[in-house]
Amino acid sequence: MPEEKVLQTLGPKFLHIYLTTPIEILEQIVPQADKKGYRAIVITCDPPHERIRDFVLPLFEEASKNIDPDLMKNMSIPNLNIPGIIVKQPFGTGSVTWANIECLRKLTQLPIICKGILSPIDAELAIKYGANGIIVRPALHIIIDTAPPAIGCLEDVVNAVDGRAEVFVDTGIRTGTDVLKALALGARAVLIGQPILYGLACGGQDGVRRVLDILKRELVYDMACCGLTSIDQINKDILYKH
Numbered sequence: 184m185p186e187e188k189v190l191q192t193l194g195p196k197f198l199h200i201y202l203t204t205p206i207e208i209l210e211q212i213v214p215q216a217d218k219k220g221y222r223a224i225v226i227t228c229d230p231p232h233e234r235i236r237d238f239v240l241p242l243f244e245e246a247s248k249n250i251d252p253d254l255m256k257n258m259s260i261p262n263l264n265i266p267g268i269i270v271k272q273p274f275g276t277g278s279v280t281w282a283n284i285e286c287l288r289k290l291t292q293l294p295i296i297c298k299g300i301l302s303p304i305d306a307e308l309a310i311k312y313g314a315n316g317i318i319v320r321p322a323l324h325i326i327i328d329t330a331p332p333a334i335g336c337l338e339d340v341v342n343a344v345d346g347r348a349e350v351f352v353d354t355g356i357r358t359g360t361d362v363l364k365a366l367a368l369g370a371r372a373v374l375i376g377q378p379i380l381y382g383l384a385c386g387g388q389d390g391v392r393r394v395l396d397i398l399k400r401e402l403v404y405d406m407a408c409c410g411l412t413s414i415d416q417i418n419k420d421i422l423y424k425h
């Protein structure tokens with residue numbers, strides 16, 4: 184599929200980066216994001232090293248053996264015209280700190296969104312160092328088996344943030360009621376991953392549309408069951424929990 188087609192969207196685009204990416208590369212990419220139509224920078228706050236056993240995702244070197252070398256040579260960061268960049272994730276350096284977000288802040292006026300925060304303490308730190316948004320998500324679930332689910336941490340983060348940043352929730356959103364509950368607990372929006380991939384795998388672009396359409400129709404139905412006619416009417420009163 185041509186690149187232009189892949190990138191077409193009616194929704195806002197966020198540029199997703201990693202702080203483990205060398206600063207020289209971030210200095211090229213991040214200042215361009217605004218002009219290229221991105222509306223925010225998302226940083227995944229990854230764990231500092233790979234899991235000791237049962238790590239489910241293949242490491243980059245292993246995965247790259249399965250990719251056509253010519254394709255690798257031509258890989259670029261979408262829409263930014265920077266060819267041939269393949270960034271290895273240097274897990275284990277332990278070199279990423281909150282100060283990296285301060286550095287990023289100097290490269291862009293766009294909102295910075297930290298992805299992978301579960302605790303109110305980390306949310307507070309993210310805001311202190313310049314984040315404008317928090318994605319509540321157990322990035323640590325791939326590293327610590329008993330990390331709590333995002334939805335269970337959402338309300339505490341929303342309360343701690345207290346309107347100083349947008350709060351989103353990620354992972355495990357599968358139905359309209361999941362969306363409804365997340366919004367009722369104070370999320371500004373939800374992020375969806377695997378359902379989109381399933382739709383794509385089964386039906387391509389139409390499959391993705393269908394997944395989004397099902398979720399939207401379920402949300403409208405669930406809202407109607409709660410006597411709600413618009414998103415801004417959603418609040419904690421609809422939850423069993425008070």
Ligand SMILES: Cc1cc2nc3c(=O)[nH]c(=O)nc-3n(C[C@H](O)[C@H](O)[C@H](O)COP(=O)(O)O)c2cc1C
Nearest residue numbers: 227228298320353354355356374375376377378380
């Ligand atoms: C195959 C796969 C690879 C992913 N890789 C990354 C990644 O490299 N960085 C990241 O921040 N999130 C990654 N994610 C997480 C997604 O961006 C998204 O947060 C997550 O899939 C949402 O949860 P859900 O799949 O339960 O809807 C990945 C998810 C999947 C399914």
